[in-house]
Amino acid sequence: MSTIADKEQEIVEEFSMLDGDMEMTINYIMELGEQLPEIPAESKTDDHLVKGCQSKVWLNAALEDGKVNFVADSNTAITKGLVSLLTRVLSGETPESILKAEVTFPQQIGMNRFIGTQRSNGFAAMIKQMKLYALALSSKSQTNA
Amino acid sequence: MSVVAPNMTIADIRKQFPVLDQQVNGKPLIYFDNAATSQTPLSVIKALTDYYQMDNANIHRGIHTLAERATTGFEETRKAVQRFINAPEAERIIFTKGTTESINLVAQAYGRKFLKEGDEIIISGMEHHSNIVPWQLVCEQTGAKLKVIPVLENGELDMEAYSELLSERTKFVSVTYISNALGTINPVKDVISRAHQVGAKVLIDCAQAASHHPLDVQDLDCDFTAFSGHKMYGPTGVGVLYGKRELLEAMDPYQSGGEMIKEVSFEKTTYNDIPYKFEAGTPNIADVIALKAAIEFIEEIGFDIIHEQEEALLLRGQEKLFDIDGFKPIGTAKNKTSVISFLIDGVHPFDLGMWLDAKGIAVRTGHHCTQPLMDRFGIDGTVRASFAVYNTIEEIDVFAEALKDIVKKFR
Numbered sequence: 001m002s003t004i005a006d007k008e009q010e011i012v013e014e015f016s017m018l019d020g021d022m023e024m025t026i027n028y029i030m031e032l033g034e035q036l037p038e039i040p041a042e043s044k045t046d047d048h049l050v051k052g053c054q055s056k057v058w059l060n061a062a063l064e065d066g067k068v069n070f071v072a073d074s075n076t077a078i079t080k081g082l083v084s085l086l087t088r089v090l091s092g093e094t095p096e097s098i099l100k101a102e103v104t105f106p107q108q109i110g111m112n113r114f115i116g117t118q119r120s121n122g123f124a125a126m127i128k129q130m131k132l133y134a135l136a137l138s139s140k141s142q143t144n145a
Numbered sequence: 146m147s148v149v150a151p152n153m154t155i156a157d158i159r160k161q162f163p164v165l166d167q168q169v170n171g172k173p174l175i176y177f178d179n180a181a182t183s184q185t186p187l188s189v190i191k192a193l194t195d196y197y198q199m200d201n202a203n204i205h206r207g208i209h210t211l212a213e214r215a216t217t218g219f220e221e222t223r224k225a226v227q228r229f230i231n232a233p234e235a236e237r238i239i240f241t242k243g244t245t246e247s248i249n250l251v252a253q254a255y256g257r258k259f260l261k262e263g264d265e266i267i268i269s270g271m272e273h274h275s276n277i278v279p280w281q282l283v284c285e286q287t288g289a290k291l292k293v294i295p296v297l298e299n300g301e302l303d304m305e306a307y308s309e310l311l312s313e314r315t316k317f318v319s320v321t322y323i324s325n326a327l328g329t330i331n332p333v334k335d336v337i338s339r340a341h342q343v344g345a346k347v348l349i350d351c352a353q354a355a356s357h358h359p360l361d362v363q364d365l366d367c368d369f370t371a372f373s374g375h376k377m378y379g380p381t382g383v384g385v386l387y388g389k390r391e392l393l394e395a396m397d398p399y400q401s402g403g404e405m406i407k408e409v410s411f412e413k414t415t416y417n418d419i420p421y422k423f424e425a426g427t428p429n430i431a432d433v434i435a436l437k438a439a440i441e442f443i444e445e446i447g448f449d450i451i452h453e454q455e456e457a458l459l460l461r462g463q464e465k466l467f468d469i470d471g472f473k474p475i476g477t478a479k480n481k482t483s484v485i486s487f488l489i490d491g492v493h494p495f496d497l498g499m500w501l502d503a504k505g506i507a508v509r510t511g512h513h514c515t516q517p518l519m520d521r522f523g524i525d526g527t528v529r530a531s532f533a534v535y536n537t538i539e540e541i542d543v544f545a546e547a548l549k550d551i552v553k554k555f556r
Contacts, residue, residue, distance in 0.1 A: 021171070022170040022502070022503035023170075023503045026500060030554070055495045076495045076496050077493065077496045078495065078496050078499050
């Protein structure tokens with residue numbers, strides 16, 4: 001079972017093979033977005049929109065066997081691909097490890113350069129929202145326990 | 146200062162813009178975001194560096210040589226602006242940070258003083274947020290009401306509806322000359338004369354017009370006009386407000402401090418004459434001085450050549466883009482400047498903008514600070530390609546091919 005840090009490292013390596021080529025990078029990000037599992041209709045509502053994103057992003061989370069499973073979608077192909085990177089890194093982890101995670105891969109793969117600062121802020125909003133979900137789910141699991 | 150010789154080609158003009166000669170993401174830069182900010186020619190850059198290398202000093206009160214040079218340069222720009230917009234006198238030209246500040250100045254210094262409950266302000270449905278929000282603020286402060294001229298499906302103003310909105314309650318009309326989001330050129334002379342018939346004052350937002358269209362404030366008979374340096378080949382951080390003398394004189398100061406006063410005592414302060422009454426504090430001297438070089442750049446090319454080139458770019462763009470799979474132009478007014486705002490079925494504007502950037506092409510995506518206009522068309526935003534005199538037909542062709550290539554990825 002790979003840790004958050006392992007998964008981040010994988011992403012950094014994948015992106016390094018793209019050699020900084022912007023078109024190849026966008027192509028790859030879009031391919032990743034296409035592979036993102038479809039979001040259930042009940043999660044694609046205004047209640048699950050992430051604030052701070054320029055394009056629309058829907059995000060929801062559920063606890064399964066003590067691990068958080070994120071579902072996400074976007075109305076733009078590139079954002080969807082970027083979001084898929086975050087769900088890949090943080091899905092299947094315990095709420096505690098999500099809350100502790102630093103999530104450094106966006107900076108490491110030069111997200112600022114590829115996506116621009118506005119998008120990077122959207123990324124920060126996404127990460128914050130994912131941590132809030134983890135926090136809510138961890139307190140819920142403690143209450144139930 | 147000779148910027149471009151007569152009979153110059155577009156290639157000659159391009160050479161004046163070093164920023165255009167670069168690769169972005171491994172591709173030659175194609176800059177189609179001119180409605181947001183135009184690039185600056187060497188003459189403007191030189192005026193800025195010359196000022197800091199030779200003449201930097203505070204203006205108007207210094208008695209030493211540098212202060213005198215800086216003051217002369219600053220006031221020379223005022224005369225250049227006067228000539229550029231055919232103002233009857235230089236004192237009616239006020240330097241601001243840009244169009245936004247110019248409009249805010251009028252809204253606060255005129256609107257807040259002279260508007261009252263029951264009065265109406267008319268704007269249009271295609272205004273930039275900077276010509277909406279200052280008036281909303283004044284409405285909150287005075288109890289005046291905001292009325293909006295609707296926009297027709299093709300992106301033109303509904304002039305019939307405008308006439309119906311006008312009444313003796315109308316005290317102020319503030320409308321853009323050219324829509325930043327659609328490129329529509331509005332019949333502002335008609336807008337102004339109809340407003341004057343009911344005794345309303347009129348501000349024309351010329352932010353988009355200044356680099357495309359000759360401005361003649363006397364012929365238009367507008368009461369106020371506003372524009373920005375950075376959309377007319379000039380520097381950022383400098384703009385102009387023109388106003389009729391009797392209105393400017395009747396208005397209270399907008400900000401206070403040095404420069405805008407005649408005499409100060411703790412009992413009573415008297416204000417300076419126009420334009421200084423509205424120029425509190427040390428102004429943006431360098432950028433004001435460089436604005437003159439931008440005006441001269443436009444004057445030496447001439448609006449005939451600018452118009453001819455931009456019209457050719459617009460026509461080529463329409464010819465090449467309109468048959469792209471799923472292409473949907475937003476704004477198809479008969480009278481339009483060199484802006485193509487569009488959507489492509491099934492491709493989000495953000496994705497298009499990112500892909501174009503990857504191919505070295507700079508466009509603007511989003512709502513263009515005109516959210517009410519986007520709402521009117523039932524959309525979140527568009528992709529906007531806006532052309533300037535230094536853009537070429539070849540660039541349009543590369544742009545069209547790039548778009549076709551991108552659209553294929555989404556089919």
